[in-house]
Amino acid sequence: MFLRTALLVLRKDFAIEVKSREILYTTLLFALSCVLVFSIAFVKEGEPLEDAAAGILWIAIEFAGTLALGRTFERERYGETLRALLLAPAPRAAIYVGKMLGIVVLLAVCELLLVPLVALLFRSRLFEEPVLLLALLLTGTVGFAVVGSLFAAMLVRARTRDVMLPILLYPMTVPLMIGGVRGTVALTQTPVDQPSAIMWIVLLLCMDAVFLVLALWTFEPLMTE
Amino acid sequence: MMRRLFLVVWLMASAMPALAFQPPAAQSEYVPVKDLPPVDQLPAAPLLVAAYSFIWLAAMFYLWTIWRRLGKVETDMRALEQRRSPSRR
Amino acid sequence: MRKAFFPLLLVTSAMFAYAPVVIAHADYESTMGLVQKVMYFHAPSGMVMLISAVVCGVASALYLWKKDPAADRVAIAAAELAALFGLIVLVTGPLWARKAWGVWWVWEARLTMSFVGWLITVGYLFVRKYGGPGSDKLAAGLAVFGTANVPFIYVSVNIWRTMHPMTTVVPTLQPGMRGAFWFSALTLFMLYGLLLAARVHLERQRTALDQLYLAEED
Numbered sequence: 414m415f416l417r418t419a420l421l422v423l424r425k426d427f428a429i430e431v432k433s434r435e436i437l438y439t440t441l442l443f444a445l446s447c448v449l450v451f452s453i454a455f456v457k458e459g460e461p462l463e464d465a466a467a468g469i470l471w472i473a474i475e476f477a478g479t480l481a482l483g484r485t486f487e488r489e490r491y492g493e494t495l496r497a498l499l500l501a502p503a504p505r506a507a508i509y510v511g512k513m514l515g516i517v518v519l520l521a522v523c524e525l526l527l528v529p530l531v532a533l534l535f536r537s538r539l540f541e542e543p544v545l546l547l548a549l550l551l552t553g554t555v556g557f558a559v560v561g562s563l564f565a566a567m568l569v570r571a572r573t574r575d576v577m578l579p580i581l582l583y584p585m586t587v588p589l590m591i592g593g594v595r596g597t598v599a600l601t602q603t604p605v606d607q608p609s610a611i612m613w614i615v616l617l618l619c620m621d622a623v624f625l626v627l628a629l630w631t632f633e634p635l636m637t638e
Numbered sequence: 639m640m641r642r643l644f645l646v647v648w649l650m651a652s653a654m655p656a657l658a659f660q661p662p663a664a665q666s667e668y669v670p671v672k673d674l675p676p677v678d679q680l681p682a683a684p685l686l687v688a689a690y691s692f693i694w695l696a697a698m699f700y701l702w703t704i705w706r707r708l709g710k711v712e713t714d715m716r717a718l719e720q721r722r723s724p725s726r727r
Numbered sequence: 728m729r730k731a732f733f734p735l736l737l738v739t740s741a742m743f744a745y746a747p748v749v750i751a752h753a754d755y756e757s758t759m760g761l762v763q764k765v766m767y768f769h770a771p772s773g774m775v776m777l778i779s780a781v782v783c784g785v786a787s788a789l790y791l792w793k794k795d796p797a798a799d800r801v802a803i804a805a806a807e808l809a810a811l812f813g814l815i816v817l818v819t820g821p822l823w824a825r826k827a828w829g830v831w832w833v834w835e836a837r838l839t840m841s842f843v844g845w846l847i848t849v850g851y852l853f854v855r856k857y858g859g860p861g862s863d864k865l866a867a868g869l870a871v872f873g874t875a876n877v878p879f880i881y882v883s884v885n886i887w888r889t890m891h892p893m894t895t896v897v898p899t900l901q902p903g904m905r906g907a908f909w910f911s912a913l914t915l916f917m918l919y920g921l922l923l924a925a926r927v928h929l930e931r932q933r934t935a936l937d938q939l940y941l942a943e944e945d
Contacts, residue, residue, distance in 0.1 A: 560872070567868055572859035580853060584846035585872055587839070627872055634791040635868045682762035682826050689765045689819040690747065693772070697918060700811050704925050711932045718939045 415510075418503040422511025426485070427518070436484050437522060444477035444527050452534065466537035467597035471553070471590055473527060478520050478557055479579055482565040485516065490569050499636055509562060509632040516558040524550055539597070541605050549600070549610065552617035553593035556624055560585050563628045567635055592617040736921055742914040753907035762826040769819040771912040772812050773841070775919045777877050779809035780844060782923075783851070784874025787867035796934065799863055802870060804926035806851045808919060813845035840876065847873040 430436060448469060455465040489495040498508050528550070532539040539546060564581050568574040596613030599606040750767050783805035789798035820838070821831040832838065851873065854866040 563868070567865045568858075570859070570861060571854075571865065573857050577850075577854065577858065581847075581850045581869060584843045584850060585869075585876075587843045588876075591839075623875055624872070627875060631791060631868045631871055635864055682760060685762055685822045685826055686764055689768065689822045692818050692822075693768055693815050694743070696811060696815055697922070700807075700922060701925070704922075704929055708929050708932060711929065711936050715932070715936050715939060718936070718943060722943065 415504055415507045418507035419510040419514060422498070422508055423514045423518070426512070426515040429488075430515075430519070436481055436488075437519060439484070440477045440481045440519065441523050441526060443480055444473045444523055445530070447473040447476050448527070448531060448534065456535075461535040461537075464598045464601065466531050466535035466539065467594050467601060469535065470528065470531045470539075470597060471593045473531070474520065474524060474554065474593075475557065475583070475586065475590060477523055477527075478516070478554075478561060479582060481519050481523075482516060482561045482582075483575060483578055485512070485519075486565045486569050495566075495569060505633050505636055506629045509566065509628065512566065513558050513562040513628075516562055517555055520554045520558065524554065537601050539601060542600055542607065542610070545607070545610050545614065546597070546600055548614050549593060549596045549617070552614055552621055553589055553596075556589040556617060556621040557586055559621060559624045559628050560589075563632060563635075566632070588620055589617065592620065732921065732924065735917065739914060739917045739921060742910070743918070746911050746914055749907045749910050753904050762823055765819055765823040767907055767911040768915070769816060769823060770908070771915040772815045772819065774912070775915055776809050776812040776816055776841075776844075779805045779812060779919065779923075780848065780877050781874055783809055783848075783870050784877070787870035787874075791864065791867045791871065799867070800927050800930040800934070801923075802867060803852075803855060804923050804930060806848055806855075806866075806870065807926060808922055810845065810848045810852060811922075812919070813841070813848060816841060817845060844873065844876050847876060 451465075451469040451472065452461075455462045455469065486495075489498075499505065501508075528539060528546075531537065561578075561582055564585070565578055568577055568581075571577060592613045596610050596617070599609035599613065746767070750764050753764070753767070783802050786798045786802035786805060789795050790802060824833070825831050847869070851866050851869050854862050854869060858865055
C-alpha cells in the first residue's frame with residue numbers, strides 16, 4: 414500500500430511533466446547558465462582551476478534542484494492538488510516519498526546531461542570510476558531530494574516561501590555537499606583515490622538514512638493543518 | 639566656450655597629482671630575519687579584551703531586548719485590562 | 728522562583744565581572760601565551776550553544792508530537808539563545824585564531840559545521856518571524872533536523888584531525904587552568920539559565936496577551 418501510493422504519486426508527476434516538460438527544460442537551462450557563470454569565475458587564462466569541476470557540478474545540482482523543488486510544489490499549490498492529496502486516504506509519508514522520488518528522477522535526468530558537460534568543459538576526468546561516480550551522485554542527489562522535498566512541502570503555504578527555501582535548505586545540505594564535492598575530487602585525482610571516495614559514499618549513505626528517517630517521522634505532524 | 643576650456647584645464651590639473659604620485663620602485667631582493675621585531679608581532683591583549691567585551695555587550699543587549707519586549711507586552715495587557723473593567727461595571 | 732531572578736542575575740554579573748581576575752591568575756599555555764585565555768569563554772560558549780540547540784530540538788519534537796504549547800515557548804527561547812551564544816563563539820573564535828593560527832578563519836570541519844549550525848538556528852528564527860501562519864510547526868520541523876547536526880559538530884574535531892583543539896583538551900586540563908575554566912563555565916551556564924528563564928517568561932506573557940485579545944473578541 415505504501416509503495417503503491419508512492420509510485421502512484423510519482424507516476425502522476427511524471428505524466429504531468431512529460432506533457433509539457435516545462436520544469437525539466439527550464440531546470441536544465443538554469444543548470445547550464447550556472448555552469449557558464451562559474452566558468453567565468455573559476456577559469457584562469459583559459460585553464461580551469463584545479464578541482465573546480467567537482468565544486469561546480471555539485472553547486473549546479475544544488476541550485477537547479479532548489480529551483481525544481483520550488484516549481485514542483487508551486488504547481489501543486491496553484492492547482493490546489495496538495496490539499497486533495499492530503500485528503501486522500503493514503504499514508505501521508507507515502508505521498509512525501511512519491512514527491513521525493515519525482516525530484517530524484519528529475520535531477521537524475523539533469524545530471525545525465527550536466528555531468529558529461531562539466532567533464533568536457535572543465536577537462537575533468539570524472540569518468541575514471543563510473544560506478545563510484547554513479548553511487549556518489551545517487552547518494553548525494555537522494556539526500557538533497559529528501560531534505561528538499563520536506564522543506565518545500567512545509568513551506569508551500571508560507572508567505573516568503575521563495576526565499577525561505579534556499580535559506581533553510583542550503584545550510585542543512587552542507588554536509589551532503591561536502592560529501593559530494595570531496596568524493597568527486599577523490600575520483601578526479603590522477604591515481605583515483607578509491608578509499609576516500611568509498612568513505613564519502615558510505616558517509617553520504619548514513620546521512621541519507623538519518624535524514625530520510627527524520628523526514629518520514631516529521632512529515633505527518635507537519636502537514637496536519 | 640570659455641567655460642568649456644576652463645573645465646578641460648581644470649580636469650587636466652586634477653589629473654596631475656595622480657600622475658605625480660607614482661608608486662615607489664619595487665623591492666629587488668628579500669632579506670631574511672630570524673625573529674619578527676616586537677613591533678610587528680600581534681599584541682594579544684586587545685584581542686582578549688575585545689572578546690571579553692563582546693560577550694558582555696551581547697549578553698546585555700539581549701537582556702535589554704527582552705526587557706523592551708516585555709515592557710510592550712505588559713503595556714498592552716494593562717490597556718486591555720482597563721478596557722475590559724469599565725465595560726464590566 | 729521568580730523572586731530569585733534578580734538576585735541570581737546580580738550574582739552572575741558579579742561572577743562575570745570577577746572572571747578576568749580568575750583568568751589572569753590561571754597558568755599561561757606554553758605555545759599560545761596570553762591569547763589562549765580567550766578559551767575560558769570561547770569553549771563554554773560553544774558548550775552552551777550546543778546544549779541550547781539540543782534543548783530547542785527536544786522541545787520542538789515535543790511540540791510537534793505532543794502539541795504542548797509550553798514546549799514551543801521553550802523551543803523559541805532556546806533557539807534565540809543558541810543564536811546568541813553561537814554568535815559569541817563565532818566572534819571570539821576568530822579573535823583567538825588571528826593570534827594563534829595567524830588567520831581569522833579556516834574552512835575546517837568544526838568551524839564550518841558550527842557556522843552551518845548557527846545559520847540553521849538563524850533560519851529557525853526567520854521562519855518564526857516571517858513564515859506566516861503555521862510557521863511554528865514548520866520551525867519545529869526545522870529544529871528537529873538541525874539538532875541532528877549537533878553531534879557532527881562535537882565529533883568533527885576528533886575525526887578530522889585539524890588545527891582546532893580537540894575535545895580531549897577540556898577533561899585533561901591541568902590544575903592551574905581547571906579552576907578558571909570551570910568558574911567561567913559556571914558563570915556562562917548560569918547566565919544561560921537566567922536568560923532562558925527570562926525569555927520563556929516573555930513568551931508566556933505574550934501567550935497570555937493573545938488569550939486576552941481572543942477573550943475580548945468573544
